[in-house]
Amino acid sequence: MKISILFGIVCYREKFWETQSFKDIVMSHKKSSLDNQLLLSIYDNTDFKEWNVLQDCPSYDNVIINYKHDSSNSGIAIAFNYFAEFSKNKNLQWIVFLDQDTSLPSDFFNKYVKKTLNTDKNILFPKIYIGKHLFSPSHYNWFRTSEIKEIQSDIMLHNITAINSGMMIKTDFYLQNGGYNKNLRIDFCDHEFIERINNRQIFADIIDVCLHQEFSSKTNKKKKSLERYKLYCNDLKVYRKNKNKLLFFLAVDLPHLLKEIYRNRSLKFFKIRFK
Numbered sequence: 001m002k003i004s005i006l007f008g009i010v011c012y013r014e015k016f017w018e019t020q021s022f023k024d025i026v027m028s029h030k031k032s033s034l035d036n037q038l039l040l041s042i043y044d045n046t047d048f049k050e051w052n053v054l055q056d057c058p059s060y061d062n063v064i065i066n067y068k069h070d071s072s073n074s075g076i077a078i079a080f081n082y083f084a085e086f087s088k089n090k091n092l093q094w095i096v097f098l099d100q101d102t103s104l105p106s107d108f109f110n111k112y113v114k115k116t117l118n119t120d121k122n123i124l125f126p127k128i129y130i131g132k133h134l135f136s137p138s139h140y141n142w143f144r145t146s147e148i149k150e151i152q153s154d155i156m157l158h159n160i161t162a163i164n165s166g167m168m169i170k171t172d173f174y175l176q177n178g179g180y181n182k183n184l185r186i187d188f189c190d191h192e193f194i195e196r197i198n199n200r201q202i203f204a205d206i207i208d209v210c211l212h213q214e215f216s217s218k219t220n221k222k223k224k225s226l227e228r229y230k231l232y233c234n235d236l237k238v239y240r241k242n243k244n245k246l247l248f249f250l251a252v253d254l255p256h257l258l259k260e261i262y263r264n265r266s267l268k269f270f271k272i273r274f275k
Helices: 019-029 076-089 106-115 173-177 189-198 221-237 243-264 268-273
Strands: 004-011 038-044 061-071 094-099 123-130 133-136 139-141 144-147 154-156 166-171 203-213
Touching: 004 019, 004 076, 019 094, 019 106, 019 133, 038 076, 061 133, 076 094, 076 173, 076 189, 106 166, 106 203, 123 243, 133 139, 166 173, 189 221, 203 221, 221 243, 221 268, 243 268
Parallel strands: 004 038, 004 094, 038 061, 123 203
Antiparallel strands: 094 166, 123 133, 123 166, 139 144, 154 203
């Protein structure tokens, strides 16, 4: 069986082979019944110029690793676009996007490879959980997400969205639709891309696999949360362009601001937002 998938992992300030998603996918590949190479591309956004981690990376059987360090920390949209170009240059049909803090099941590699053989869709989503709740894909109305109670094997991307991690998409389809908006460094880039292809009545397939996601924003200390919120505000201003400003403020902007103020017990977030 010829496997034509590139698995791309974006990491930040962590040795890539120590990230959750890397460890899990390597283990999943090792346990796989498929005797094929695992093709990995790592985009390291660690903002240290002296970050020569590749030389310390352990060796792995039947795993090919492409590594790129971006000390300017360009963001995940740039990283995913890089994966797509790399995939195209290697004549790979599919790309899978992964965050560093996504937990993958042991059958992850098998499920993704086999799914490419029996789907006619261009974009596929896994089921991603936070705790016991299905987090992605989700309903998306008035810029707010809500849980899908009963998920079908394939869903029309109308008022539906999904997060980056675990998404599998055909390389050509991704590039033909302009890839991710490079002006969105971290937030909203997945929603913005899906909104663009929504207009063409696209259907997505569901991969019968459950991933679990951790979000650093929930565990960040106040200083880190303030830095992260500055990036959020920059992306917010890009994403809300050509949208109803009042509705977006009430549905997205204000709730997020109040949540950060309450969680960190600090009004500095208010100053950042309205400086």
